[in-house]
Amino acid sequence: MVTFTDGSTTKLPANVIKKTDADRADLKPGNPVKVNDPANLTAPEKGEVKESITKANPTAPIQSISVNHDGSATVTFNDGSTTTMPANVLKKTDADKYPLTAGNPVKVNDPANLTEAEKGAVKDAIKQANPTAPIQEHYGQ
Known part of the structure; x- marks a missing residue:
């Protein structure tokens, strides 16, 4: 119900949308993962990125994490909503290798x-x- 300054009123349907898990989530990127080529992660490196995100967000309602070749990740939540996280990778140095x-x-x-x-x-x-x-x-x- 909306009331105008002259006292008249009108009904207006509420225009609200329930927040999704993706809207509510405050995901942390986790620890940076050292990789050989930040533009082309290997399957084991992608697994490390996924593990880092999972460990950094133990209470988030995450259903799955798909890590892209560049280290960015698409996170799917239990309600089906998604969000994309930027890459959090560092190039390995010779001292690392x-x-x-x-x-x-x-x-x-x-x-x-x-x-x-x-x-x-x-x-x-x-x-x-x-x-x-x-x-x-x-x-x-």
Whole structure:
């Protein structure tokens, strides 16, 4: 019922729509997922994205999650409504792809002050232990 300033009234049907699960959901993206190619996720990487979204939204009435090749995801709720989430992926670095091992121990005279020959021996041990890693010639202390 609407009342005008002169006191007259009229009936107006309510123009309301019940909110969907997608409208009510405040979805969190979850932790970023490290991937090889952010524009073309593999099936296991898509699974990690799905798991990250699921873990970040344990109480959301999610029916299913479909992850696209670019890492964005379509979330379908129990009432059939949907929403699209932007990608939350990071490109893997070589450090992510190649977990290094130290290699064979190198005996040195003073671990705090390596000679050039000892540094070379340490570099060789690291390279031998990690033959596929794209290691540059810079090594920290």
